[in-house]
Amino acid sequence: MKIAKSLFLVAVMLPLASINAHETGTISGKIISPTNKPLDRVSVALVGTQTGSYTNEKGLYSISDVKTGEYILEATAIGFKTFRKTIIVEANKTTIVDITLYETPLELNEIVVKGAGLKKRNRTETVSTINLLSLKELSLSNPFEILNQVPGVEIGAYNQGGVADVFIMRGFNGGGHSGEAAIEIDGVSLNEGESHSDGYADVNSIIPLNISKVDVYKGPSSALFGRFGMAGTLAFETRKGGEYQDLSLKGGSYETFDAQVALGNPIEIGEKTLETNFAAQLFRTNGFTENSKFFKGNLNARVGYQLTDATDIALTLMGYSGNWNGPGYIPTEQFNDKHRRFDQAINAENDGGSKVFASERFDINHTFNDNLRLLVFGYAVQQDFQRFAKFGFNPGGQTEYFATRNVYATGANLNGQNAIGATEVNWISGIEYFNENTDYERWNTSNRVRNGLSENRLYKLNSFAVFGQAEFDISPYFRPTIGLRYDVYNGNMEILDPGVTYENKPLNDLSHISPKFGFRSTLIEGFDFRVNISNGFSLPSGSYRYNKDTDLDPSEIWQYEAGLEYNHSDKLSLNLTGFILNSTKEINETAPGSGVFINAGKTQRSGLEFGIKAQPVKRLNFNGSLTYFKTEITKNQDQSIVGKELSNVPKTITTASVDYTFNSGFGARLNVRDVGKWASGIENFFYYGGYTRTDAKLFYNFAKTSPYKGQLFIEINNMFDEHYSTFAYDNGGPADGQAYSVAAPRNISIGVSYNF
CATH class of the missing domain: 2.60.40.1120 (Carboxypeptidase-like, regulatory domain)
Structure with missing residues (x-):
């Protein structure tokens, strides 16, 4: 209805x-x-x-x-x-x-990012790509909103200001916050080893208008990415080169305002060209709940120059600063009370935080000949991250996390395109070194006033990786891909806690080899079949990995997937993928950022992902997807949880979107999203029933049938004022009930984007 x-x-x-x-x-x-x-x-x-x-x-x-x-x-x-x-x-x-x-096939001189030499038509893994034109149509303020376009992905928004949200993919519930997905921007990893939670990745530093594309890899399917890629990898790429002047302005409910600008300007210097790119964003909102103000500012700049016909260099800079308040999570009684659901939690304090982030990346790229290109890079990251958070509804208990983090990384990728007889081979090999130092402090606080230092830790983590992947275009019916990755880690943790004798604990000797294999077959023109088998891993969580006595190995995962794709001209495309993921020694966090972990042991995730894109008539577009998940703990020392579902993974995710643009340039889009029920704790005491949400957009394209030139728009979000939660978790058992992150009620925004 x-x-x-x-x-x-x-x-x-x-x-x-x-x-x-x-x-x-x-x-x-x-x-x-x-x-x-x-x-x-x-x-x-x-x-x-x-x-x-x-x-x-x-x-x-x-x-x-x-x-x-x-x-x-x-x-x-x-x-x-x-x-x-x-x-x-x-x-x-x-x-x-x-x-x-x-x-x-032998022209590589335009490759500027890792993996660009591998061909999309030979992919055996599941990868969803959102490009620049689609991104302009979405008018995004937050890069995570891109994931709403990807089948089988659900954003579990915490709605805690600048705290990184979580997303669910391939049956994992901790992508973006708890380290179950890798996230990088132009090859700079956003995953943090020790700052907030293992693998925490904040995309607030990414300017949506400056994204040229994002590849969403499902599962540990590519040798290009290592740690954190159990659920998959989000590989963002910013604009490089070109001449453009883009502006986006958006304002709406709760005094929300978002301004973004992206500029590209080539400058002729003699016979050479200096490619310059610049982007900026200012965003603020008072939030739809009590105590939820958020303000952030972003800058991004890139300069590229071709030294010779064979060698080019580039410098990329990113900066982000944000501060926010957090309303906390509310109990069931308050969630169900329409007069109190947008208030802070019971006995809540002045939660919130701030973050300053900067990164610098330098690239040197050299083309040896028509079939060999080398990419050499180095980057650094500096950040301070502070968060005040409280879990539970009793008085007191607020905690401050404060971390200063510095990263240094370097590496090289060699891209090649060759032939073995009549078989074309596209390949990449690479090495990467990563050094991360984190000064971490944890304080007992009351309304952001420090009452005493409880933890003081210095973490040093080093990693080295070697990888390679190759595609063999043997025939339309058999195009195999093989990949292999080796990662090794070392480091130490210095414990300077008050009242504790100083300890220096070295990291366990941790290493892992991750093989990948798959093939793709074009059965008939437009109809492809693909199979992929891949292995991935994650390190033991928290301080466990610094205890030599535990002798823990990385948690290992195997993914098995098969898919069918059909494309008929520009009128219809279909894809269907089935997958199974088996993991060992898996550790789950009980609540986001709580620091309390449960050993889930061996697990299995399986499911089906179906997607459709259709254009039945000119300028009428339909996109839809349906995903089914089944998760289970298959083996554990605690027999009471064997056979239980993994928490916070919806059984189904269904999306439908339809849009139409008239010749005049006016048009409309309607989106419907239905998320099925999920268990809110590993013991399955409680379930949350899910929700259905409808959004609408009315727009006018300055370039008539395309938003390329610019667009005026009005967005109506949660059009039927659905009351729901984007995240719900078990707060400790049957006696304590559930905790909720309430979602926004109906709200409206208006905006304009323009390409000068």
């Missing part, structure tokens, strides 16, 4: 207006490969102008409001020959230019 009401509302509100034509024309078309596959993220530009666009996942592009005249149209993409054609744009007409791009 809610879906029907939503569709009716959109139909009523859609304007049927048209605008007067100008003395301009439009260029549009589709770009495909020789095998008729649509190519996404292809840059399409008019040579000598600042006008251009990118193809979407269906290979379509559109450039509107082009002044009449003669132009050279250029299409470029990594791994393909550049296409150029002279065209004439006439007033009030659309010039159709369909393009076929031919691969140049």
Whole structure:
């Protein structure tokens, strides 16, 4: 009924207006490969102008409001020959230019990030890619909102200001907060070893408007990524090069305001070009609950220069500062009381925190010949992180965590494209070194006033990794991929706790080898089958890994997955994936950031992910997904929890999105998301029933049928004012009940994005 009401509302509100034509024309078309596959993220530009666009996942592009005249149209993409054609744009007409791009398998000189030389059409693992054009359509304030576009992923928002949220993927419930997913931006790891919780990763430092794409890897399927990648990896990439001036302004309920700018400007220096990119963000909100103000500012800059025809260098800088208040988690009685559900928790104190983050990365890239390119990098991270938090509903008990963290990392990747007889081989090999030093203090506090130091620790963690992955394009029916990764760790923990004799505890000798194997087969044109078997790991949690007597090995996981993909032109694409993940020696945190862990022993996660994209008629798009999870503790010393479900993993996640754009540029989008019930604790005492949420967006595209030029929009979030929680956990057993992170009620925002 809610879906029907939503569709009716959109139909009523859609304007049927048209605008007067100008003395301009439009260029549009589709770009495909020789095998008729649509190519996404292809840059399409008019040579000598600042006008251009990118193809979407269906290979379509559109450039509107082009002044009449003669132009050279250029299409470029990594791994393909550049296409150029002279065209004439006439007033009030659309010039159709369909393009076929031919691969140049030995051209690597444009690779600037790890893994870019591997080909999308040969992927055996499950990877969802969201590109620049899709990101512009979403008008994001938080990068995590991207995950709503990925089948089988649910964001468990804590709604605690600048505290990193969690996301559920492949049956793991701790991605982003408890270290079950790897997150990196341009190769800089955001996962923190000891600062807040093992693997904590804060994406607040990423500016959404500056993201060129994000690859979401499911499970430990790629040799490119190691620790923290049990559930998968989010690999963000920022814009590099190009000429653009993008602005986004957004404001709405709870005095929320978000301003973002992204600039790209090539500067000619003699016969060379200095590529410059800059982005900034300011965000503030009073929040929809008591004591939930949040303010943050971001800066991102990159400078790239080609020293010679074979060598280029780049410097990338990122900076973030944020401070916030946190309302805490509320008990069941308060959650069910409509007059108190947006108040702070019982006996809550002035929770919140602050963070300052900076990173610097330097790259040197050298092309030896047409089939060999070397990427050498080094980066550093500096941050201070402070959080005041309280768990439970009794008086007192607030704690302050304060950590100063410094990271130094370096490495090199060698990318190659060769041939063994008639078989094309794309490969990458690499080495990485990582050094992390954390000065960690924990204080007993009351309303942010320190009452006494309880912990003072110095952590040093070093890691070294060697990896390699290769794709063999033997035939359309058999394209195997093999990968191998070796990680080794060492370090120590210095204990300087008050009243405790100084101790220096070395890290256990920890290492792990992770093999990967898979193959892909094109059974008929547009219909692919793929299989992937991969191994991953995580280190023992907390101080356990610094105890030689425990002799703990890394927790190990094996993933088995098989999938079918079908693509029919730009009208229909389907994908179905089945997976099983078996893990050993798994440790689960009872509540986010509590520091209390439970040994879950051996576990199994299995499920199905189904996704569909369809365009039944021009400019009408439908996207949907359905995911089913089954989780189980299969072996544990505590027999009472064997056979229990893993906590905070919904049984089902269902999404549906439909949008339509009129010729006039007006349009609407409707999104419906249904999340099934989940167990809120490892003993399965309680379940939370899930929720259904509906969002709507009305918009006007300045470039008529494409948001590339810019967009005016109104967003109505939680349109039917659903009362629900995005995160609920067992607060200690049957007597203590559940704790909830209440979600936002109905709210509205308006905004504009524009490409000057």
